[in-house]
Structures are given as C-alpha cells and as structure tokens.
Amino acid sequence: EAAVTQSPRNKVTVTGGNVTLSCRQTNSHNYMYWYRQDTGHGLRLIHYSYGAGNLQIGDVPDGYKATRTTQEDFFLLLELASPSQTSLYFCASRAETLYFGSGTRLTVL
Amino acid sequence: TQTVSQSDAHVTVFEGDSVELRCNYSYGGSIYLSWYIQHHGRGLQFLLKYYSGNPVVQGVNGFEAEFSKSDSSFHLRKASVHWSDSAVYFCAVSAQTGFASALTFGSGTKVIVLP
Structure with missing residues (x-):
C-alpha cells in the first residue's frame, strides 16, 4: 500500500524562525504536493513537483x-x-489518486 | 483555472439516515472529479473518482457520486450512514490533463452522525 510519511508531527517555532517540514513517499510516484489546511479554506496548494529537481508553484506559495x-x-x-503560517500541512504523492501523509501541525508564535 | 464549491459546511444526520453532500465546480474543459474523506486527526483518504463514462460512480463503504455536466455538480451520497462516517468530506477537481494539473479542493463538509 502507498505510504507517505511526514515529519515532524508537531512543530512550534517563533516568528522569524527557520522551519523544514519533511515528506517521504515509498511509492515511486512522480508527483508530490504540499498543501496547507485551514478552517474555512479546505486544502490549498503551496508547491508541487513532478520529479527530483523539479518544482512547480501552487496557489499560495508566498x-x-x-x-x-x-x-x-x-x-x-x-x-x-x-504567525500566518500557523496551519496543518499535508504532503501527498499521486498515482491516479492522491495519497496523503498524516500531517504536520505547525505553530508560529 | 478550476474552482470547486461545497455549500454546506456542516451536516448532521442520524445513523441509518441517507445523506447527500453537494459539490459544484467551474471549469471550461474536460474535468477530473473526486471525493476524499478526512477522519479527525488523520490525512485525507480517497473515496471515489469520475472522469468519463457512467455518471454514477461507486466508491468505498457504500458511497456513490453522480456527475452532472449541465449542473456542474458532483454530489456525494450514501443511503444509510454509520457512526464511523462522521468525518470531513472534500470534493476535488482538476483539469483532465493527466497528473500535470494539481487538484483543487473545496472547503469541506463536516458530517456528524448521531446515534
């Protein structure tokens, strides 16, 4: 079964801090995505990629x-x-459908 | 650019009742539509999809959805809900250009199933 693993599960940082969220998929899918989820907005696409070294800009990349x-x-x-980047972040990989990780909850104080 | 709208933020039903979750989209070309479910504290999981053929598609756990080009809709239905169906449901659309087109998600409908 397709597997997408995100780390960390939770992260707290301060304004101006430097954060890296990680995602690994073991499905050999070409496409991978980063979404953020906020109440009232559903999932919004940040960036995506169709292979190593490739990057595509999503809808909310700033x-x-x-x-x-x-x-x-x-x-x-x-x-x-x-603080506006406080959110729940999901990574996904795609065959015909999306396979999501369990999410990373980021809090920016 | 495709957009998707889910008009109901919350739906409350009793166990055993039927439920319909509405999804409307806007896009001028061929379209790929899908529904995902998110249980509390989890990532989204695929339910079903449509891109051509029979407009009524069957998914997992008794869910089905019907595509209507004239109404620009892809509503999700279940004839008899179970308490485990309590979750948030997301409709998603993308241009039917293969994987190059990312999915756009609606804002979600939270379903609460009462005993």
Missing part, C-alpha cells in the same frame, strides 16, 4: 520554498516563519 531532492523526498521550507 513565504514558502520547497525542494525535491530525490524521487522519494520533498521538503517544505519556511525561512522566516510568520
């Missing part, structure tokens, strides 16, 4: 960088975290 180092690993980087 304040976020991402890097796809291998087929398996996709990282989301917040270099100067702000």
Whole structure:
C-alpha cells in the first residue's frame, strides 16, 4: 500500500524562525504536493513537483520554498516563519489518486 | 483555472439516515472529479473518482457520486450512514490533463452522525 510519511508531527517555532517540514513517499510516484489546511479554506496548494529537481508553484506559495531532492523526498521550507503560517500541512504523492501523509501541525508564535 | 464549491459546511444526520453532500465546480474543459474523506486527526483518504463514462460512480463503504455536466455538480451520497462516517468530506477537481494539473479542493463538509 502507498505510504507517505511526514515529519515532524508537531512543530512550534517563533516568528522569524527557520522551519523544514519533511515528506517521504515509498511509492515511486512522480508527483508530490504540499498543501496547507485551514478552517474555512479546505486544502490549498503551496508547491508541487513532478520529479527530483523539479518544482512547480501552487496557489499560495508566498513565504514558502520547497525542494525535491530525490524521487522519494520533498521538503517544505519556511525561512522566516510568520504567525500566518500557523496551519496543518499535508504532503501527498499521486498515482491516479492522491495519497496523503498524516500531517504536520505547525505553530508560529 | 478550476474552482470547486461545497455549500454546506456542516451536516448532521442520524445513523441509518441517507445523506447527500453537494459539490459544484467551474471549469471550461474536460474535468477530473473526486471525493476524499478526512477522519479527525488523520490525512485525507480517497473515496471515489469520475472522469468519463457512467455518471454514477461507486466508491468505498457504500458511497456513490453522480456527475452532472449541465449542473456542474458532483454530489456525494450514501443511503444509510454509520457512526464511523462522521468525518470531513472534500470534493476535488482538476483539469483532465493527466497528473500535470494539481487538484483543487473545496472547503469541506463536516458530517456528524448521531446515534
């Protein structure tokens, strides 16, 4: 079964802090995605990638960088975290359907 | 650009009742539609999808959805809900251009099933 693992599960940082969220998939899927989930907004696409070294901009990319180092690993980087980035972050990989990780809850104080 | 709207933020039903969750989309071309379920504290899980053929599609756990091009809708239904169906349900759309087009999600409908 498809597996997507996110780490950490929870993260607290301060305004201006540097945060890296990690995602690994073991499905050999080409496409991987980062979403944020906020009440009233559903899931909003931050960045996505169709392979190692590739990066595509999503719908809400401001304040976020991402890097796809291998087929398996996709990282989301917040270099100067702000309270508006407090959210629940999901990574997913895609065959025909999306396979989601369990999420990372980020709090920026 | 595709958009998706889920008009009901919350739906409360009794166990054994039927339920219909509404999803409307806007997009000018061929479209790929799907529903996902999110139980509390978990990631989203795929329920069902439509991209062509029979407009009524069956999913897991007794869920089905019906595509209507004329109404730009893809409503999800279940004839008899169980307490375990309490969750948030998301409708998602993407242009039917393969995986190059990312999914756009609605804001979700929270379903509460009462005993």
